[in-house]
Amino acid sequence: MNLPATIRTRTEAETALIEAFDATEHLLRGACDLRAAAMAHFSAIGLPNRRVESWHYTDLRAMLREAAPIRAPDSFTLARAHELLQGPGGQTHAIRLLVLNGAYRPDLSDLADLPAGVAVTSLSDELVAGDPEVLTALVGEGQGGDDAVVALNAALMQDGIVVRVAPGAEIERPLALVNMMSGGAPHAAFVRSLVIVGAGARVRLTETTTACTPAATQANEAMVLKIGDRANVDYVTRVFAQGEGAIAVHSLLATVGADAHFNAFCFMPEVGLARRQIFARLNGRRSNVRFGGLSLLRGRQHADTTLVVEHVAPDCTSREFFRHILDHESTGVFQGKVVVRPNAQKTDGAMKSQAIMLGDDAVMNNKPELEIFADDVVCGHGATVGQLDDDQIFYLQARGLPREEAESLLLEAFANEALDLIADEKLRARFIDDTKAWLAQRGAK
Amino acid sequence: MLEVKNLHVSIGDRKILDGLNLTVKNGEVAAIMGPNGTGKSTLSYVIAGRPDYEVAEGEILLDGVNLLDMDTTERANAGVFLAFQYPLEIPGVATMTFLKAALNAQARARGQKELQTPDFMKKVRDAAQKLGVKQDMLKRPLNVGFSGGEKKRMEILQMALLQPKLGILDETDSGLDIDALRVVAEGVNALRSKDRSFLVITHYQRLLDYIKPDTVHVMARGKIARSGGPELALELEKSGYAEFIGEAA
Ligand SMILES: Nc1ncnc2c1ncn2[C@@H]1O[C@H](COP(=O)(O)OP(=O)(O)O)[C@@H](O)[C@H]1O
Numbered sequence: 001m002n003l004p005a006t007i008r009t010r011t012e013a014e015t016a017l018i019e020a021f022d023a024t025e026h027l028l029r030g031a032c033d034l035r036a037a038a039m040a041h042f043s044a045i046g047l048p049n050r051r052v053e054s055w056h057y058t059d060l061r062a063m064l065r066e067a068a069p070i071r072a073p074d075s076f077t078l079a080r081a082h083e084l085l086q087g088p089g090g091q092t093h094a095i096r097l098l099v100l101n102g103a104y105r106p107d108l109s110d111l112a113d114l115p116a117g118v119a120v121t122s123l124s125d126e127l128v129a130g131d132p133e134v135l136t137a138l139v140g141e142g143q144g145g146d147d148a149v150v151a152l153n154a155a156l157m158q159d160g161i162v163v164r165v166a167p168g169a170e171i172e173r174p175l176a177l178v179n180m181m182s183g184g185a186p187h188a189a190f191v192r193s194l195v196i197v198g199a200g201a202r203v204r205l206t207e208t209t210t211a212c213t214p215a216a217t218q219a220n221e222a223m224v225l226k227i228g229d230r231a232n233v234d235y236v237t238r239v240f241a242q243g244e245g246a247i248a249v250h251s252l253l254a255t256v257g258a259d260a261h262f263n264a265f266c267f268m269p270e271v272g273l274a275r276r277q278i279f280a281r282l283n284g285r286r287s288n289v290r291f292g293g294l295s296l297l298r299g300r301q302h303a304d305t306t307l308v309v310e311h312v313a314p315d316c317t318s319r320e321f322f323r324h325i326l327d328h329e330s331t332g333v334f335q336g337k338v339v340v341r342p343n344a345q346k347t348d349g350a351m352k353s354q355a356i357m358l359g360d361d362a363v364m365n366n367k368p369e370l371e372i373f374a375d376d377v378v379c380g381h382g383a384t385v386g387q388l389d390d391d392q393i394f395y396l397q398a399r400g401l402p403r404e405e406a407e408s409l410l411l412e413a414f415a416n417e418a419l420d421l422i423a424d425e426k427l428r429a430r431f432i433d434d435t436k437a438w439l440a441q442r443g444a445k
Numbered sequence: 446m447l448e449v450k451n452l453h454v455s456i457g458d459r460k461i462l463d464g465l466n467l468t469v470k471n472g473e474v475a476a477i478m479g480p481n482g483t484g485k486s487t488l489s490y491v492i493a494g495r496p497d498y499e500v501a502e503g504e505i506l507l508d509g510v511n512l513l514d515m516d517t518t519e520r521a522n523a524g525v526f527l528a529f530q531y532p533l534e535i536p537g538v539a540t541m542t543f544l545k546a547a548l549n550a551q552a553r554a555r556g557q558k559e560l561q562t563p564d565f566m567k568k569v570r571d572a573a574q575k576l577g578v579k580q581d582m583l584k585r586p587l588n589v590g591f592s593g594g595e596k597k598r599m600e601i602l603q604m605a606l607l608q609p610k611l612g613i614l615d616e617t618d619s620g621l622d623i624d625a626l627r628v629v630a631e632g633v634n635a636l637r638s639k640d641r642s643f644l645v646i647t648h649y650q651r652l653l654d655y656i657k658p659d660t661v662h663v664m665a666r667g668k669i670a671r672s673g674g675p676e677l678a679l680e681l682e683k684s685g686y687a688e689f690i691g692e693a694a
């Protein structure tokens with residue numbers, strides 16, 4: 001089956017990744033079998049490329065010229081991380097849980113603030129302990145199992161955060177998972193986190209990638225989210241690959257129980273090359289899930305959102321709503337697949353992707369798909385790619401607004417309608433400000 | 446003072462204004478009447494600076510300065526205000542936000558200080574109350590889901606806030622019931638002053654019962670076909686535009 005993969009030559013990056021695994025295997029703690037199997041899968045298929053359907057528009061094999069090494073933080077980085085966390089950018093109303101260069105750092109996390117009902121441990125500790133619950137949960141239900149980047153993450157996962165939210169717990173303050181990298185010189189981090197939300201629990205999660213110093217970082221992050229029956233989970237990710245040549249791939253593997261609410265949003269401003277992939281499975285009846293996102297791209301930036309939402313159980317509702325603003329020669333990708341399994345009668349699904357193109361050379365690739373195996377369902381999708389409306393701009397200019405300001409106002413409105421999906425007001429306000437700053441930079445050029 | 450001199454305008458291959466001449470003095474309210482499709486809206490758009498029109502010949506002077514040398518924003522800042530026949534909906538932009546952006550932009554362009562938020566709010570609330578614009582409308586996205594009448598009131602509200610030198614009202618009466626018409630007309634009348642001019646475009650005489658024009662011009666075939674005083678409007682009410690359409694045939 002993998003014949004073509006075995007006969008083609010490996011790229012330098014592929015070879016480096018495989019060698020990195022062999023060289024660091026003794027440093028990667030626990031889950032030896034799982035890692036070995038994942039690495040075997042990766043070496044058989046290699047990096048994703050145009051011929052892999054789900055990666056058609058993001059040829060990682062061509063784009064990843066060199067696989068950067070994994071790096072431990074040095075004394076400079078540690079001091080810098082401390083400084084950043086104390087600074088205004090690090091101030092947050094959330095409870096911060098920090099991973100630095102791929103290693104969970106209890107010393108830089110707000111563990112003292114953890115409320116009752118939340119338990120936090122390190123993934124590598126859990127893997128060493130070999131807790132079967134964790135080992136099983138960690139691979140989800142095999143979703144994304146074929147994906148080379150997910151496999152690479154499983155093989156090389158250095159560490160991550162394991163969060164257990166007790167059944168019925170109502171967690172007021174958001175939990176903020178921060179994946180910080182040193183930056184400076186190019187380096188890679190492989191992080192996998194696991195959040196198990198008990199039945200009837202309510203929790204808000206945020207997840208951010210950041211670098212102490214902008215650089216060509218390579219982040220491979222995976223989040224495994226198990227949402228119990230009647231749970232209510234709000235989850236906001238900010239994929240942020242700062243710096244020229246930075247690459248980030250973030251994979252969400254989610255399973256949702258019955259009568260649950262799951263609201264996930266992903267903000268991708270200023271990314272070098274970023275891919276957000278979502279593998280979500282609705283296993284229980286009457287659940288309600290919503291996936292949203294906003295990507296702001298300029299220059300030659302490239303952002304890809306690819307999702308597979310599987311309705312396994314009946315009576316569930318899913319909504320997908322993604323917006324892109326594309327300036328210059330940037331590239332946006334939205335591939336959304338909603339699968340309705342034979343049992344999933346009364347599924348209600350709606351998927352929408354909208355893009356505004358500012359640059360003549362910008363490209364938006366939309367590929368919404370429905371795969372429906374049940375007969376009593378309501379599912380639809382729509383994708384639009386357009387420019388700013390000249391009549392609206394004329395109207396605003398006729399009231400005295402300079403053209404750039406008129407454009408910014410319209411773009412801000414377009415962006416805000418996506419950001420409105422974020423439940424956490426403070427976080428939404430912060431992203432609105434980030435969007436304004438992004439637009440202001442556009443005017444300044 | 447507005448002076449339109451020998452204005453020739455086309456869209457694509459289609460000639461719409463064909464040597465139009467018109468003068469509106471300071472303090473004057475000029476009504477422009479005429480059959481549908483003669484180019485009344487075109488004239489208002491060209492004065493406001495909408496792109497896509499090709500001006501082959503002519504001048505549009507506001508207090509002696511040629512508007513045709515300016516872009517839309519500059520014209521607005523020079524005091525041109527167009528109350529649109531079909532006001533645009535701007536989803537996602539709260540009406541208040543928009544009003545503030547417009548007021549501040551014009552203040553900045555004229556080297557004036559931007560209004561402080563409380564002063565701005567008070568100003569808007571007062572103007573809104575006079576025009577029967579409900580407070581909750583100000584929080585909604587601009588014109589989105591507004592009725593035809595609400596949109597027209599919102600245009601006049603903007604004009605009241607921006608205090609232009611030249612106010613152009615393009616069929617502000619269409620879509621208004623009689624009560625709304627009265628409120629809107631009062632709003633316009635309150636703005637009449639000796640150094641402000643108005644161009645009131647309408648298809649019907651009805652609006653002119655409430656906004657009494659100083660001069661009335663009939664537009665047909667891309668030109669001013671006849672000019673006169675308020676009595677011309679009454680005459681047209683009886684005879685209709687047949688005479689002018691006939692000329693065209
Ligand atoms: N964008 C356009 N493209 C082509 N023709 C147009 C356009 N806008 C208006 N016209 C035509 O120009 C003429 C004048 O239109 P308009 O100025 O709207 O007239 P009025 O306001 O007097 O009813 C009409 O025949 C109309 O069909």
Ligand SMILES: [Mg+2]
Pocket residue numbers: 485486487530615616
């Ligand atoms: Mg018209």
